[in-house]
Amino acid sequence: MADQERRMLKEEVITYAYILLYIALSSGQIFFNKWVLSSKxxxxxxxxxxxxxxxxxxxxxxFVLTKVFKIFKVEAGMTPEIYTTSVIPIGATFAMTLWLGNTAYLYISVAFAQMLKAIMPVAVFILGVAAGLEVMSCRMLLIMSVISFGVLVASYGEMNISWIGVVYQMGGVVGEALRLIFMEILVKKKGLKLNPISVMYYVSPCRHVLNIFLFKVYAMALAICLFVPWIFLEKPKMEAHGTWNVQALILTLNSLCTFALNLSVFLVISHTSALTIRVAGVVKDWVVVLVSALLFADTKLTIINLFGYGIAIAGVAAYNNSKLKKEASRSSTNDSLDVQSLTKEASSSTSDR
Structure with a gap:
């Protein structure tokens, strides 16, 4: 009995350690990106x-972790049809989210960007209804209204608002909502089980060198989403300002933090659930909002800011709770169906004998 209690305590400690690691890496990555993009x-x-x-x-x-060292397993079952209809949209929307979200840091503060991100459940729900993955109800409409009202109040309280930054951040929110919808379609409707490493592997260019057809399709999508805009929008500026000789060590560490963040998401989900990562995300958002006020001079928090953000977070908490009940109900229904199936099989077996 004592050994079992020690094992349970050890598992709890490891789980909380992974959650704290995720919060630290996610918050740190946001601050790191802001510093790299805006630091003179x-x-x-x-x-x-x-x-x-x-x-x-x-x-x-x-590629190194999955194919060279084989530390992570990439799930089988990927076909050209699934790849072109699901994985490419995930990669495209992922690129769109990162691009627009990072661009927003050039115009608005980190704290205000996090407040605007609270509108994410609204975007996910609206797109989910349009895709047939969610059902409109009075309860969900009320929750979405609370979140939207809270974000509006927080925006009203922003002292130095930049509408260009707001547009970029909202574009990033839409991109992330689309990515989550495509992920749900890929995982649930097409029967694939993918962890974050599998997703990164499938949307990475290195994997598709092994398949010329898919590599060409992916390269085209990646070029449209990132490479072509970079050539026209940023490459001339980099050449004009002579910024090719940047601090390579800083950028390498920044990229390594991004990868470590994805690993931490995988660790949290594998030890808990996707809902836990949402709840941890709420805690992380508050950490980012409050700590950024101490780190960055462009962050000026007001009472209206915090009041509106608190309303929005309350709506997000209600949304997460609703999703938890829905998942629990779905799990209960599946268990019931499994019991019925076993009963039918047992009775069939008895009648055969």
Whole structure:
């Protein structure tokens, strides 16, 4: 009995350690990106270039971990049809989210960007209803209204608002909502079981060198999403300002933090659930909002800011609770169906004998 209690305590300690690691890495990555993009010492205000660097770095590490050292297993079952209809949209929306979200840091504070991200459940729900994955109800409509009202109040309280930054951040929110919808379609409707490493592996360029057809399709999508805009929007500026000779060590560490963040998400989900990562995300958002006020001079929090954000977070908590009940109900229904199936099989077996 004592051994069992010790094992349970050990598991709880490990789980909380993973959650704290995720919160620390996620918060740190946001601060790190803001510093790299806006710091005069680094002189790298190029969100497209930074996003490209992150994707290339992650793709190389994913390839090494899955194919060279084989530390992580990539689930089988991927076909050209599933890849072109599901994985490419996930990769495209992922790139869009990172690009627009990083660009927003050039115009608005980290704290205000996090407040605007609270609108994410609204975007996910609306797109989910349009895709047939969610059902409109009075309860969900009320929750979405509370979140939207809270974000509006927080925006009203922002002292130095930049509408360009708001547009970029909202674009990033839409991109992330689309990515989550495509993920749900890929995982649930097409019967694939993918962990974050599998997803990064499938959307990385390195994997598709092995398949010329898929590599061409992926390369085209990646070029449209990131490489082509970078050539026209940022490459001329980088050449004009002579910023090719950037601090390579800083950018490498920044990319490594991005990859470590994805690993921490995998560790938390594998030891708990996807809902836990949502709840931890709420805690992380508050950490980012409050700590950024101490780290960055452009962050000026007001009472209206915090009041509106508190309302929005209350709505997010209600949304997470609703999702938890829905998942529990679905799990209970599946268990019931499994029992009925076993009963039928047993009776069939008895009648055969």
């Amino acid at each position: 010492e680094i002189n790298f205000p190029y969100p497209l270039g930074l996003t490209l660097l992150h994707m290339v770095f992650s793709s190389i590490l994913c």
